[in-house]
Amino acid sequence: MADPFLLAATALVALALGLGLARFLRGPRALDRVVAFDGLTIVSVAAIALAGLVTGRAIYLDVALVYALLSFLGVIVAARYLEGGEQ
Amino acid sequence: MTDTSLPRRAPPRLAALRLFATLLVFWLMLNGSLASDVLVIGVLVAAAIVLLFSGSFSVLSGHRLTPDALIATLRFVGLFLRELVRANIAMAALVLNPRLPVSPALVKLRTGLTDPVARLLLANAISLTPGTLTVEIAGEWLFVHWVVAPTTDPEEATRAIAAGFERHLEVMYG
Amino acid sequence: MSGVLDILGGLLMVGGAAFLALGGLGLWRMPDTYTRIQAGTKATTLGTLLTLAGIGMIEPGWALKLALIVLFLMFTNPLSSQVMARAAHRAGVPLTPQSRGDALADDEGRAAE
Numbered sequence: 001m002a003d004p005f006l007l008a009a010t011a012l013v014a015l016a017l018g019l020g021l022a023r024f025l026r027g028p029r030a031l032d033r034v035v036a037f038d039g040l041t042i043v044s045v046a047a048i049a050l051a052g053l054v055t056g057r058a059i060y061l062d063v064a065l066v067y068a069l070l071s072f073l074g075v076i077v078a079a080r081y082l083e084g085g086e087q
Numbered sequence: 088m089t090d091t092s093l094p095r096r097a098p099p100r101l102a103a104l105r106l107f108a109t110l111l112v113f114w115l116m117l118n119g120s121l122a123s124d125v126l127v128i129g130v131l132v133a134a135a136i137v138l139l140f141s142g143s144f145s146v147l148s149g150h151r152l153t154p155d156a157l158i159a160t161l162r163f164v165g166l167f168l169r170e171l172v173r174a175n176i177a178m179a180a181l182v183l184n185p186r187l188p189v190s191p192a193l194v195k196l197r198t199g200l201t202d203p204v205a206r207l208l209l210a211n212a213i214s215l216t217p218g219t220l221t222v223e224i225a226g227e228w229l230f231v232h233w234v235v236a237p238t239t240d241p242e243e244a245t246r247a248i249a250a251g252f253e254r255h256l257e258v259m260y261g
Numbered sequence: 262m263s264g265v266l267d268i269l270g271g272l273l274m275v276g277g278a279a280f281l282a283l284g285g286l287g288l289w290r291m292p293d294t295y296t297r298i299q300a301g302t303k304a305t306t307l308g309t310l311l312t313l314a315g316i317g318m319i320e321p322g323w324a325l326k327l328a329l330i331v332l333f334l335m336f337t338n339p340l341s342s343q344v345m346a347r348a349a350h351r352a353g354v355p356l357t358p359q360s361r362g363d364a365l366a367d368d369e370g371r372a373a374e
Contacts, residue, residue: 005271009312012278016305019285023297031294031349038341039288039301043281045330046312050274052323053316058119061326065117068330072337076344083348116332119325175280175307182287182300191296191356195364214339217303220295221339222346223365230365232295232346239362 010050016043034078041071107137159258163212166251170216178217181235192236193222194244196229200253205260212252219248270318277311284308293357294349302342309334 020043024036045064052060110133118125181189200206210221213231223230231248238244287300310331317324356363 009278016281016285079348
């Protein structure tokens, strides 16, 4: 089993999520939050796949795929909405 | 430049076949199995979609199917992956540098590609490579955000960012 | 069982996760929206690619679906970063003062509103 690898990968992914979340909270513009959300999404896909590896259940991959699809649509919609100008 | 890309399109039957193959491969990858029931459903649904919609999926049909074009496709993918790794390492070094030495600029490029799909692929290849990001496409002009821009001259920027990808795309989409 | 693949997969996985962490760092450190898009959402593409490739080596039966996720991300990622950058530019989000020029604003003949 690849335990030390899994531990290291999980720690690094957690670090990435923390930094992304910090940018999401800080902003300062709405679009910065959208960008942070998009970054978080991509990291989350890897995180979900890692969770699948830990639990040994392939269903997590479907979750990752659907998650990637939905948040992609969300990012596009949010960006198009903010295109008209923000305060 | 006049638009002469239309006559080069693949004939309808070939385009439909390609759409069918794409859909089927996508379905099989999604299922991750080659079991007979999965295969049969995939073939039926892919055939139904092709029959109903084959006129409207022109995105898949501009690519040429000559040996040259296939080699160019492989070269394009190879070049792209090499650029992806190289640019990611450069970006990592940049982010880890305490001084954060960025000198960003939004530069203008001119592409010689006429096929809309080829232009889209070029814009995407540029966007996926960290450090350069296509912001807007207006006809043959691409506006690219560059994190470490050595120049703002359109000619030089085209050579530095687009020329490598363009060379292969020209063969692929003639 | 297949020890070599497990170790190789583990290394790939950790390398990919390291790129993800660097992407997060870029998201935090970069000076303006455009550079954050560049560092944050795209440096993470290679990270995800490597992480999923590593998982695919440890669990070879998952390889096809993992490949599909990677393909999906590689198609949607440039689209979403382009849409975000275009939205930022149209909404008048300024480039960082360190920037060397903005050909798009020059072409449109308007200062950012």
